[in-house]
Amino acid sequence: MTRSLGFIGVGAMATPMVWRFIERGWEVHLVDPAPARTAEFRDHPRAVIHEDAAELVATTTYTLLSLPTPRVLSEVSSRLASVSTRSPAIVINTSTTGPAASREAADRLAAAGSAFVDAPVSGGVVGAREGSLTVLVSGADEPVRACEPVFEVIGRQILRIGSEVGQAQVMKVANNILSLGALAATAEVTALARRAGIPMDVAISALDAGSGRNSATSVKFPRHVLSGEFDFGFPADGALKDVSLFTAFAAELGVETPLGQAVVDCWRRAVESGYGAQDCTRIVTMYESMAGLADEDER
DSSP states (O other): OOOEEEEEOOSTTHHHHHHHHHHTTOEEEEEOSSHHHHGGGTTOTTEEEOSSHHHHHTTOSEEEEOOSSHHHHHHHHHHHHTSOOOSSOEEEEOSOOOHHHHHHHHHHHHHTTOEEEEOOEESHHHHHHHTOEEEEEESOHHHHHHTHHHHHHHEEEEEEEESSTTHHHHHHHHHHHHHHHHHHHHHHHHHHHHHTTOOHHHHHHHHHHSTTOOHIIIIIIIIIITTSOOOOSOBHHHHHHHHHHHHHHHHHHTOOOHHHHHHHHHHHHHIIIIITTSBGGGHHHHHHHHTTOOOGGGO
């Protein structure tokens, strides 16, 4: 029996995940407001393109969300809650939308008879392509167990964070403040090193061998900056959104996060400097410009 899965949102992260399901014999049902994002699947025998999320959710047991913002999650969950779905319907949120938006979506869908599993992913486009994502999961036991076949296709590590929707989002925004803070910090210190006459590749090698090692020195710089490609696959405005979710949640709890706010300020500066639509690794270019260094092509 062919298993089926719906995707709402077929962007940079979802596209390689869709291919992984197809390659493993699943039938995929896709919805995205931008037709270009589903075009490569249009003639595939195991892919069905839908115009409306209501059509998709009526045909699949699992509906996976890969959405850009909390506002879009609210819109999509409202649409899904407005239609009758066959039981059991499970909505899996792989987006980084923050705890508040996830809780609201879960309540809305529960009232309509659908289960909601919070499952934000970490590992970038490469991880999505390789099936090596880390999946942070929270939600009720029964629907979480039912999602195991889905998680096995996309994830290498499946970490159960808790039984409450939103708890996985807490850990995802915490992860992203560290990851994106490390990227900004590494861009800053390598710009300083270059001003001191130390080539970037030498600086990264030294940092990655020392106690300053982080996800930027070990992955993002070697693969996506030193290569000159700047193709991690996540835009700077998305980075600003993610780190802002961390400080917004901290404010909701009444917790001071001065370092988190500094990370938000870095990414806001990148967006305001015109890098919003560009790859997040382009924050390196911003720091080079601030340091008065030559264009990155002259390294």
